[in-house]
Amino acid sequence: MDSFYELAKNRRSIRKYLDKPVEREKIDSILRTALMSPASKRANGWEFIVVDDREKLVKLSQCRDFGSKFVAEAPMAIVVAYDPEKSDVWFEDASIAATFIQLAAEDLGLGSCWVQVYKRHYNETTTSEDYIKDLLGIPATLRVLNMITIGYKDEERKPYDEAKLLYDKLHYNQF
Ligand SMILES: Cc1cc2nc3c(=O)[nH]c(=O)nc-3n(C[C@H](O)[C@H](O)[C@H](O)COP(=O)(O)O)c2cc1C
Structure with missing residues:
Protein backbone atom coordinates (compact mmCIF):
# COMPACT_ATOMS: atom_id res chain seq x y z
CA MET A 1 0.00 0.00 0.00
CA ASP A 2 1.81 3.11 -1.12
CA SER A 3 -0.38 5.94 0.09
CA PHE A 4 -2.96 6.74 2.71
CA TYR A 5 -5.45 7.35 -0.09
CA GLU A 6 -4.98 3.79 -1.39
CA LEU A 7 -5.30 2.42 2.13
CA ALA A 8 -8.61 4.27 2.65
CA ILE A 27 -0.82 -6.33 17.87
CA ASP A 28 1.70 -4.16 19.73
CA SER A 29 2.06 -1.86 16.74
CA ILE A 30 -1.73 -1.46 16.45
CA LEU A 31 -1.99 -0.68 20.16
CA ARG A 32 0.83 1.88 20.01
CA THR A 33 -1.02 3.53 17.12
CA ALA A 34 -4.17 3.69 19.27
CA LEU A 35 -2.16 5.38 22.04
CA MET A 36 -1.06 8.04 19.54
CA SER A 37 -4.60 8.92 18.46
CA PRO A 38 -5.62 12.52 19.03
CA ALA A 39 -7.73 13.23 22.11
CA SER A 40 -9.45 16.39 23.27
CA LYS A 41 -7.24 18.22 25.79
CA ARG A 42 -4.98 15.14 25.62
CA ALA A 43 -7.33 13.53 28.15
CA ASN A 44 -6.35 9.98 27.08
CA GLY A 45 -9.36 8.49 28.83
CA TRP A 46 -9.48 5.38 26.71
CA GLU A 47 -8.71 1.80 27.76
CA PHE A 48 -8.04 -0.98 25.25
CA ILE A 49 -8.77 -4.58 26.15
CA VAL A 50 -7.23 -7.18 23.84
CA VAL A 51 -9.23 -10.42 23.77
CA ASP A 52 -7.89 -13.56 22.12
CA ASP A 53 -9.34 -16.13 24.50
CA ARG A 54 -11.77 -18.19 22.41
CA GLU A 55 -14.35 -18.61 25.18
CA LYS A 56 -14.41 -14.87 25.78
CA LEU A 57 -14.67 -14.12 22.06
CA VAL A 58 -17.68 -16.44 21.87
CA LYS A 59 -19.26 -14.65 24.83
CA LEU A 60 -18.46 -11.25 23.30
CA SER A 61 -20.21 -12.34 20.11
CA GLN A 62 -23.40 -12.77 22.16
CA CYS A 63 -23.48 -9.16 23.40
CA ARG A 64 -26.18 -8.32 20.82
CA ASP A 65 -28.77 -10.30 18.92
CA PHE A 66 -27.32 -9.41 15.52
CA GLY A 67 -24.27 -7.75 13.99
CA SER A 68 -21.76 -9.42 16.30
CA LYS A 69 -21.96 -13.17 15.62
CA PHE A 70 -18.71 -13.29 13.64
CA VAL A 71 -16.74 -12.18 16.72
CA ALA A 72 -16.99 -15.81 17.91
CA GLU A 73 -14.64 -16.93 15.13
CA ALA A 74 -12.30 -13.97 14.89
CA PRO A 75 -8.70 -14.50 16.06
CA MET A 76 -8.94 -11.48 18.33
CA ALA A 77 -10.82 -8.31 19.17
CA ILE A 78 -9.90 -5.05 20.83
CA VAL A 79 -12.59 -3.63 23.10
CA VAL A 80 -12.47 0.18 23.28
CA ALA A 81 -13.61 1.57 26.63
CA TYR A 82 -13.44 5.09 28.03
CA ASP A 83 -13.62 6.88 31.36
CA PRO A 84 -16.28 9.58 30.79
CA GLU A 85 -14.99 11.47 33.86
CA LYS A 86 -11.85 12.26 31.88
CA SER A 87 -13.56 14.02 28.99
CA ASP A 88 -16.89 15.55 28.02
CA VAL A 89 -16.22 14.31 24.49
CA TRP A 90 -15.32 10.71 25.33
CA PHE A 91 -17.36 9.36 22.44
CA GLU A 92 -15.31 11.35 19.93
CA ASP A 93 -11.96 10.40 21.51
CA ALA A 94 -12.88 6.71 21.64
CA SER A 95 -14.18 6.74 18.06
CA ILE A 96 -10.98 8.30 16.77
CA ALA A 97 -8.89 5.68 18.58
CA ALA A 98 -11.11 2.92 17.15
CA THR A 99 -10.64 4.32 13.66
CA PHE A 100 -6.86 4.50 14.14
CA ILE A 101 -6.96 0.83 15.18
CA GLN A 102 -8.80 -0.14 12.00
CA LEU A 103 -6.46 1.84 9.76
CA ALA A 104 -3.36 0.48 11.53
CA ALA A 105 -4.66 -3.07 11.04
CA GLU A 106 -5.25 -2.45 7.35
CA ASP A 107 -1.77 -0.97 6.98
CA LEU A 108 -0.35 -4.21 8.42
CA GLY A 109 -2.24 -6.34 5.89
CA LEU A 110 -4.97 -7.32 8.34
CA GLY A 111 -8.74 -7.07 8.08
CA SER A 112 -10.95 -5.56 10.76
CA CYS A 113 -14.54 -4.74 11.58
CA TRP A 114 -16.14 -2.30 14.01
CA VAL A 115 -18.81 -3.93 16.18
CA GLN A 116 -21.00 -1.38 17.92
CA VAL A 117 -21.54 -1.80 21.66
CA TYR A 118 -22.57 1.66 22.90
CA LYS A 119 -26.37 2.13 22.55
CA ARG A 120 -26.92 -1.57 21.82
CA HIS A 121 -28.69 -4.13 24.01
CA TYR A 122 -27.94 -7.65 25.18
CA ASN A 123 -31.58 -8.16 26.16
CA GLU A 124 -34.53 -6.09 27.37
CA THR A 125 -32.94 -5.28 30.70
CA THR A 126 -29.18 -5.36 30.07
CA THR A 127 -27.17 -3.15 27.74
CA SER A 128 -24.39 -4.62 25.62
CA GLU A 129 -22.05 -2.33 27.55
CA ASP A 130 -23.00 -3.81 30.93
CA TYR A 131 -22.82 -7.36 29.57
CA ILE A 132 -19.24 -6.75 28.32
CA LYS A 133 -18.15 -4.88 31.46
CA ASP A 134 -19.27 -7.85 33.52
CA LEU A 135 -17.58 -10.35 31.18
CA LEU A 136 -14.22 -8.57 31.07
CA GLY A 137 -14.13 -6.99 34.53
CA ILE A 138 -14.25 -3.44 33.16
CA PRO A 139 -15.05 -0.93 35.96
CA ALA A 140 -18.74 0.03 36.03
CA THR A 141 -17.93 3.73 35.68
CA LEU A 142 -16.35 3.27 32.23
CA ARG A 143 -18.23 3.36 28.94
CA VAL A 144 -17.72 0.77 26.21
CA LEU A 145 -17.84 2.13 22.69
CA ASN A 146 -17.19 -0.91 20.54
CA MET A 147 -15.02 -3.88 19.80
CA ILE A 148 -12.90 -4.26 16.71
CA THR A 149 -12.25 -7.72 15.34
CA ILE A 150 -8.85 -8.14 13.69
CA GLY A 151 -7.28 -10.95 11.70
CA TYR A 152 -5.91 -12.19 8.41
CA LYS A 153 -8.59 -11.76 5.75
CA ASP A 154 -10.56 -14.76 4.53
CA GLU A 155 -12.88 -12.82 2.26
CA GLU A 156 -12.35 -10.53 -0.72
CA ARG A 157 -13.99 -7.12 -0.66
CA LYS A 158 -13.83 -4.74 -3.56
CA PRO A 159 -12.12 -1.41 -2.97
CA TYR A 160 -14.28 1.72 -3.10
CA ASP A 161 -15.29 2.72 -6.62
CA GLU A 162 -14.29 6.36 -6.95
CA ALA A 163 -16.92 6.90 -9.65
CA LYS A 164 -19.62 6.04 -7.09
CA LEU A 165 -18.51 8.32 -4.28
CA LEU A 166 -21.22 10.68 -3.03
CA TYR A 167 -19.80 13.84 -4.52
CA ASP A 168 -23.11 15.67 -3.90
CA GLN A 174 -21.93 27.46 1.20
CA PHE A 175 -24.20 24.42 1.54
C1 LIG B 1 -20.22 3.36 14.09
C2 LIG B 1 -20.15 2.06 13.34
C3 LIG B 1 -20.83 0.95 13.82
C4 LIG B 1 -20.74 -0.27 13.16
N1 LIG B 1 -21.33 -1.37 13.73
C5 LIG B 1 -21.19 -2.56 13.12
C6 LIG B 1 -21.68 -3.74 13.75
O1 LIG B 1 -22.20 -3.70 14.86
N2 LIG B 1 -21.54 -4.92 13.11
C7 LIG B 1 -20.93 -5.00 11.87
O2 LIG B 1 -20.83 -6.11 11.33
N3 LIG B 1 -20.43 -3.90 11.26
C8 LIG B 1 -20.52 -2.70 11.85
N4 LIG B 1 -19.97 -1.58 11.28
C9 LIG B 1 -19.32 -1.68 9.97
C10 LIG B 1 -20.21 -1.03 8.90
O3 LIG B 1 -21.30 -1.88 8.62
C11 LIG B 1 -19.37 -0.77 7.64
O4 LIG B 1 -18.29 0.08 7.94
C12 LIG B 1 -20.20 -0.13 6.53
O5 LIG B 1 -21.19 -1.03 6.09
C13 LIG B 1 -19.33 0.26 5.33
O6 LIG B 1 -18.65 -0.87 4.82
P1 LIG B 1 -17.05 -0.91 4.73
O7 LIG B 1 -16.50 -0.76 6.12
O8 LIG B 1 -16.75 -2.26 4.13
O9 LIG B 1 -16.60 0.21 3.84
C14 LIG B 1 -20.02 -0.36 11.94
C15 LIG B 1 -19.33 0.75 11.46
C16 LIG B 1 -19.38 1.94 12.16
C17 LIG B 1 -18.57 3.12 11.65
Missing part, protein backbone atom coordinates in the same frame (compact mmCIF):
# COMPACT_ATOMS: atom_id res chain seq x y z
CA LYS A 9 -9.85 3.09 -0.73
CA ASN A 10 -9.03 -0.56 -0.02
CA ARG A 11 -10.15 -0.76 3.59
CA ARG A 12 -13.45 -2.61 3.81
CA SER A 13 -15.05 -4.28 6.80
CA ILE A 14 -13.81 -7.86 7.02
CA ARG A 15 -15.88 -10.35 8.99
CA LYS A 16 -14.26 -13.65 7.93
CA TYR A 17 -10.73 -14.43 9.06
CA LEU A 18 -8.17 -17.15 8.48
CA ASP A 19 -7.54 -19.47 11.39
CA LYS A 20 -4.19 -17.84 12.03
CA PRO A 21 -3.20 -15.79 15.06
CA VAL A 22 -2.10 -12.19 14.64
CA GLU A 23 1.59 -11.83 15.49
CA ARG A 24 2.43 -10.15 18.79
CA GLU A 25 4.50 -7.44 17.03
CA LYS A 26 1.51 -6.50 14.88
CA LYS A 169 -22.21 15.60 -0.19
CA LEU A 170 -19.41 18.06 -0.83
CA HIS A 171 -20.00 21.80 -0.42
CA TYR A 172 -17.74 24.76 -0.90
CA ASN A 173 -18.16 27.98 1.05
Whole structure:
Protein backbone atom coordinates (compact mmCIF):
# COMPACT_ATOMS: atom_id res chain seq x y z
CA MET A 1 0.00 0.00 0.00
CA ASP A 2 1.81 3.11 -1.12
CA SER A 3 -0.38 5.94 0.09
CA PHE A 4 -2.96 6.74 2.71
CA TYR A 5 -5.45 7.35 -0.09
CA GLU A 6 -4.98 3.79 -1.39
CA LEU A 7 -5.30 2.42 2.13
CA ALA A 8 -8.61 4.27 2.65
CA LYS A 9 -9.85 3.09 -0.73
CA ASN A 10 -9.03 -0.56 -0.02
CA ARG A 11 -10.15 -0.76 3.59
CA ARG A 12 -13.45 -2.61 3.81
CA SER A 13 -15.05 -4.28 6.80
CA ILE A 14 -13.81 -7.86 7.02
CA ARG A 15 -15.88 -10.35 8.99
CA LYS A 16 -14.26 -13.65 7.93
CA TYR A 17 -10.73 -14.43 9.06
CA LEU A 18 -8.17 -17.15 8.48
CA ASP A 19 -7.54 -19.47 11.39
CA LYS A 20 -4.19 -17.84 12.03
CA PRO A 21 -3.20 -15.79 15.06
CA VAL A 22 -2.10 -12.19 14.64
CA GLU A 23 1.59 -11.83 15.49
CA ARG A 24 2.43 -10.15 18.79
CA GLU A 25 4.50 -7.44 17.03
CA LYS A 26 1.51 -6.50 14.88
CA ILE A 27 -0.82 -6.33 17.87
CA ASP A 28 1.70 -4.16 19.73
CA SER A 29 2.06 -1.86 16.74
CA ILE A 30 -1.73 -1.46 16.45
CA LEU A 31 -1.99 -0.68 20.16
CA ARG A 32 0.83 1.88 20.01
CA THR A 33 -1.02 3.53 17.12
CA ALA A 34 -4.17 3.69 19.27
CA LEU A 35 -2.16 5.38 22.04
CA MET A 36 -1.06 8.04 19.54
CA SER A 37 -4.60 8.92 18.46
CA PRO A 38 -5.62 12.52 19.03
CA ALA A 39 -7.73 13.23 22.11
CA SER A 40 -9.45 16.39 23.27
CA LYS A 41 -7.24 18.22 25.79
CA ARG A 42 -4.98 15.14 25.62
CA ALA A 43 -7.33 13.53 28.15
CA ASN A 44 -6.35 9.98 27.08
CA GLY A 45 -9.36 8.49 28.83
CA TRP A 46 -9.48 5.38 26.71
CA GLU A 47 -8.71 1.80 27.76
CA PHE A 48 -8.04 -0.98 25.25
CA ILE A 49 -8.77 -4.58 26.15
CA VAL A 50 -7.23 -7.18 23.84
CA VAL A 51 -9.23 -10.42 23.77
CA ASP A 52 -7.89 -13.56 22.12
CA ASP A 53 -9.34 -16.13 24.50
CA ARG A 54 -11.77 -18.19 22.41
CA GLU A 55 -14.35 -18.61 25.18
CA LYS A 56 -14.41 -14.87 25.78
CA LEU A 57 -14.67 -14.12 22.06
CA VAL A 58 -17.68 -16.44 21.87
CA LYS A 59 -19.26 -14.65 24.83
CA LEU A 60 -18.46 -11.25 23.30
CA SER A 61 -20.21 -12.34 20.11
CA GLN A 62 -23.40 -12.77 22.16
CA CYS A 63 -23.48 -9.16 23.40
CA ARG A 64 -26.18 -8.32 20.82
CA ASP A 65 -28.77 -10.30 18.92
CA PHE A 66 -27.32 -9.41 15.52
CA GLY A 67 -24.27 -7.75 13.99
CA SER A 68 -21.76 -9.42 16.30
CA LYS A 69 -21.96 -13.17 15.62
CA PHE A 70 -18.71 -13.29 13.64
CA VAL A 71 -16.74 -12.18 16.72
CA ALA A 72 -16.99 -15.81 17.91
CA GLU A 73 -14.64 -16.93 15.13
CA ALA A 74 -12.30 -13.97 14.89
CA PRO A 75 -8.70 -14.50 16.06
CA MET A 76 -8.94 -11.48 18.33
CA ALA A 77 -10.82 -8.31 19.17
CA ILE A 78 -9.90 -5.05 20.83
CA VAL A 79 -12.59 -3.63 23.10
CA VAL A 80 -12.47 0.18 23.28
CA ALA A 81 -13.61 1.57 26.63
CA TYR A 82 -13.44 5.09 28.03
CA ASP A 83 -13.62 6.88 31.36
CA PRO A 84 -16.28 9.58 30.79
CA GLU A 85 -14.99 11.47 33.86
CA LYS A 86 -11.85 12.26 31.88
CA SER A 87 -13.56 14.02 28.99
CA ASP A 88 -16.89 15.55 28.02
CA VAL A 89 -16.22 14.31 24.49
CA TRP A 90 -15.32 10.71 25.33
CA PHE A 91 -17.36 9.36 22.44
CA GLU A 92 -15.31 11.35 19.93
CA ASP A 93 -11.96 10.40 21.51
CA ALA A 94 -12.88 6.71 21.64
CA SER A 95 -14.18 6.74 18.06
CA ILE A 96 -10.98 8.30 16.77
CA ALA A 97 -8.89 5.68 18.58
CA ALA A 98 -11.11 2.92 17.15
CA THR A 99 -10.64 4.32 13.66
CA PHE A 100 -6.86 4.50 14.14
CA ILE A 101 -6.96 0.83 15.18
CA GLN A 102 -8.80 -0.14 12.00
CA LEU A 103 -6.46 1.84 9.76
CA ALA A 104 -3.36 0.48 11.53
CA ALA A 105 -4.66 -3.07 11.04
CA GLU A 106 -5.25 -2.45 7.35
CA ASP A 107 -1.77 -0.97 6.98
CA LEU A 108 -0.35 -4.21 8.42
CA GLY A 109 -2.24 -6.34 5.89
CA LEU A 110 -4.97 -7.32 8.34
CA GLY A 111 -8.74 -7.07 8.08
CA SER A 112 -10.95 -5.56 10.76
CA CYS A 113 -14.54 -4.74 11.58
CA TRP A 114 -16.14 -2.30 14.01
CA VAL A 115 -18.81 -3.93 16.18
CA GLN A 116 -21.00 -1.38 17.92
CA VAL A 117 -21.54 -1.80 21.66
CA TYR A 118 -22.57 1.66 22.90
CA LYS A 119 -26.37 2.13 22.55
CA ARG A 120 -26.92 -1.57 21.82
CA HIS A 121 -28.69 -4.13 24.01
CA TYR A 122 -27.94 -7.65 25.18
CA ASN A 123 -31.58 -8.16 26.16
CA GLU A 124 -34.53 -6.09 27.37
CA THR A 125 -32.94 -5.28 30.70
CA THR A 126 -29.18 -5.36 30.07
CA THR A 127 -27.17 -3.15 27.74
CA SER A 128 -24.39 -4.62 25.62
CA GLU A 129 -22.05 -2.33 27.55
CA ASP A 130 -23.00 -3.81 30.93
CA TYR A 131 -22.82 -7.36 29.57
CA ILE A 132 -19.24 -6.75 28.32
CA LYS A 133 -18.15 -4.88 31.46
CA ASP A 134 -19.27 -7.85 33.52
CA LEU A 135 -17.58 -10.35 31.18
CA LEU A 136 -14.22 -8.57 31.07
CA GLY A 137 -14.13 -6.99 34.53
CA ILE A 138 -14.25 -3.44 33.16
CA PRO A 139 -15.05 -0.93 35.96
CA ALA A 140 -18.74 0.03 36.03
CA THR A 141 -17.93 3.73 35.68
CA LEU A 142 -16.35 3.27 32.23
CA ARG A 143 -18.23 3.36 28.94
CA VAL A 144 -17.72 0.77 26.21
CA LEU A 145 -17.84 2.13 22.69
CA ASN A 146 -17.19 -0.91 20.54
CA MET A 147 -15.02 -3.88 19.80
CA ILE A 148 -12.90 -4.26 16.71
CA THR A 149 -12.25 -7.72 15.34
CA ILE A 150 -8.85 -8.14 13.69
CA GLY A 151 -7.28 -10.95 11.70
CA TYR A 152 -5.91 -12.19 8.41
CA LYS A 153 -8.59 -11.76 5.75
CA ASP A 154 -10.56 -14.76 4.53
CA GLU A 155 -12.88 -12.82 2.26
CA GLU A 156 -12.35 -10.53 -0.72
CA ARG A 157 -13.99 -7.12 -0.66
CA LYS A 158 -13.83 -4.74 -3.56
CA PRO A 159 -12.12 -1.41 -2.97
CA TYR A 160 -14.28 1.72 -3.10
CA ASP A 161 -15.29 2.72 -6.62
CA GLU A 162 -14.29 6.36 -6.95
CA ALA A 163 -16.92 6.90 -9.65
CA LYS A 164 -19.62 6.04 -7.09
CA LEU A 165 -18.51 8.32 -4.28
CA LEU A 166 -21.22 10.68 -3.03
CA TYR A 167 -19.80 13.84 -4.52
CA ASP A 168 -23.11 15.67 -3.90
CA LYS A 169 -22.21 15.60 -0.19
CA LEU A 170 -19.41 18.06 -0.83
CA HIS A 171 -20.00 21.80 -0.42
CA TYR A 172 -17.74 24.76 -0.90
CA ASN A 173 -18.16 27.98 1.05
CA GLN A 174 -21.93 27.46 1.20
CA PHE A 175 -24.20 24.42 1.54
C1 LIG B 1 -20.22 3.36 14.09
C2 LIG B 1 -20.15 2.06 13.34
C3 LIG B 1 -20.83 0.95 13.82
C4 LIG B 1 -20.74 -0.27 13.16
N1 LIG B 1 -21.33 -1.37 13.73
C5 LIG B 1 -21.19 -2.56 13.12
C6 LIG B 1 -21.68 -3.74 13.75
O1 LIG B 1 -22.20 -3.70 14.86
N2 LIG B 1 -21.54 -4.92 13.11
C7 LIG B 1 -20.93 -5.00 11.87
O2 LIG B 1 -20.83 -6.11 11.33
N3 LIG B 1 -20.43 -3.90 11.26
C8 LIG B 1 -20.52 -2.70 11.85
N4 LIG B 1 -19.97 -1.58 11.28
C9 LIG B 1 -19.32 -1.68 9.97
C10 LIG B 1 -20.21 -1.03 8.90
O3 LIG B 1 -21.30 -1.88 8.62
C11 LIG B 1 -19.37 -0.77 7.64
O4 LIG B 1 -18.29 0.08 7.94
C12 LIG B 1 -20.20 -0.13 6.53
O5 LIG B 1 -21.19 -1.03 6.09
C13 LIG B 1 -19.33 0.26 5.33
O6 LIG B 1 -18.65 -0.87 4.82
P1 LIG B 1 -17.05 -0.91 4.73
O7 LIG B 1 -16.50 -0.76 6.12
O8 LIG B 1 -16.75 -2.26 4.13
O9 LIG B 1 -16.60 0.21 3.84
C14 LIG B 1 -20.02 -0.36 11.94
C15 LIG B 1 -19.33 0.75 11.46
C16 LIG B 1 -19.38 1.94 12.16
C17 LIG B 1 -18.57 3.12 11.65
